Amino acid sequence: MGPDQTEPGLPADPVGRRVSCDGERATVLYVGPVPPTAGEKEPGFSVSGQILECAPMWPQLEDLCVEDNNITELQRPDGVLQSLKSLNVSCNPLDQRSVLSLAALPRKEILGGINYNFFFWLGLSSVGSQTSLFPALKNLNLDNNNISEWRVVDELAKLPSLAQFSCSGNPLVSSDGNPKTAMQMLIAKLGQVVLLNRNILRPEDRRGAELDYIKMFGEEWLKAGGASQLSTQFSSQHPRYQRLISKYGAPEEGELKKQEPFALxxxxxxxxxxxxxxxxxxxxxxxxxxxxxxxxxxxxxxxxxxxxxxxxxxxxxxxxxxxxxxxxxxxxxxxxxxxxxxxxxxxxxxx
Missing domain, CATH: 3.10.20.90 (Phosphatidylinositol 3-kinase Catalytic Subunit; Chain A, domain 1)
Structure with a gap:
């Protein structure tokens, strides 16, 4: 079949159209021969996977959106999709461990629609150090993921290139229950982020958040050993704290903020x-x-x-x-x- 011909009954240009096949929805990415299979793939083929079969035909592909395609597994893209910068897999029932197969993509800058749980399988690195995985990831969207533990944020801080991060709609709370305090903690923990929840962070925003963070946990820091012999527990809960002390100096006793009981x-x-x-x-x-x-x-x-x-x-x-x-x-x-x-x-x- 020639390049300008299509199957009978198909629209003249089916690529890019949303279709339904056997009750499943998909986006037509390609119509034509897919080696080593015979014949042509028709609209509505299972994206989850036919992706890697089609990938050799897209050597320069930079932006891929496979949202809402019932994808459950992602396989390691060896030798293909090496130009991919942006991937959106929102609304797919992914086995989160399979997301690790994408960690070695050299140019992937944007990752959207991923459930945060996959970061717990990364085994990123030791406290406070960076990971070699996802080296080019600059923009990460984890909105509405029911994230409530600050250790998730501490793990994300290990991503070496992370500059834009969104986590709106997650119940991350500070000990005083104040959303503004929680935002200050996010800024202080994510030292490389310049765009947080779609808001640009000015230098004065970061400075204020980091100084508040030092004061907020200063008393706990002193009890944990301070600058002399800091406990492992404190270091794991506040991996950036010592770095902030080096940047601004240790807090004076009169500056320390006493932690109030949870008052949400x-x-x-x-x-x-x-x-x-x-x-x-x-x-x-x-x-x-x-x-x-x-x-x-x-x-x-x-x-x-x-x-x-x-x-x-x-x-x-x-x-x-x-x-x-x-x-x-x-x-x-x-x-x-x-x-x-x-x-x-x-x-x-x-x-």
Whole structure:
């Protein structure tokens, strides 16, 4: 079949089209002979894998998106996809260990849609040192991954080229339950990141976060041995702390911040509810606990608006990124989970 011909019944240019085959959705990447198989691959072929069979035909491919293709396994791309810079595998039920097969790709700069669990299989390196895996990875998106442990962040800090990182919608909390404190900790732990949650970090932002981090854990640092003989436990929990001490100097006793008990349940957020589809309705300001689940927020709005909770759709905008709406898509998550901060707007719509 010539290059300008297609199978009967196929569109003239099927490449790039979304198709459905036996109930599975896919994107047509190629139509034509695929050695060593006979015949042609038709639209709707199983992406999970036919990818490596087609890869020799894309020696210069830099951007690959296989989102929502029911891919469960990724195989090591030996000799192919060596020009790949960006990979998006969102909404695929991946066996996370198979993601390690991509670690040796020399030019991959952007990785999106990966579940964070795969980093626990990396065996990255010892405390505070960098890993040789994912050497070119600059941009990583781990939004909405239910990350709650700071050791995940400490592992990510070992990636040598990581400069842009997004982890919105993850319940990472500080001991005081304040989202702003948690953001300071993220900045201090990720020393090479210049774009965090899509916000540019200015030099003064980093300096302030790192100094606060030193003071925040200064008392714990002293009890763990300080500069003389620091305990292994403290070093594993705060791998960048000694480096920050070398950068700014040890904290004075009067500067130390005493760690308060976890107070997330007691923290109140000032939230402005606005109604973009109802111009005559005035905004409503409420102070709500950061631990309040969205289901209860909708119950409150039902009492105020007399609109069934099931009909309500919520989004929010934050002070750091004015004009961008973020979806609140789970009734069982807390306001804290969505990183909603004091003074943010929640937009309320209903059908």
């Amino acid at each position: 349940k007691n923290q109140l957020l000032r939230i402005n509810f606005v109604f973009p589809d109802d111009a005559d309705r005035k905004p409503i300001e409420k102070k709500l606990p950061a631990s309040m689940v969205v289901q209860k927020v909708k119950g409150l709005l039902y009492r105020l608006l007399k609109v069934p909770a099931a009909d309500l759709k919520l989004t929010y905008t934050c002070n750091q990124k004015v004009g961008t709406e973020f979806e609140i898509d789970s009734d069982l998550k807390t306001l804290q989970f969505y990183s909603i901060e004091d003074g943010d707007q929640v937009l309320v719509r209903w059908s």
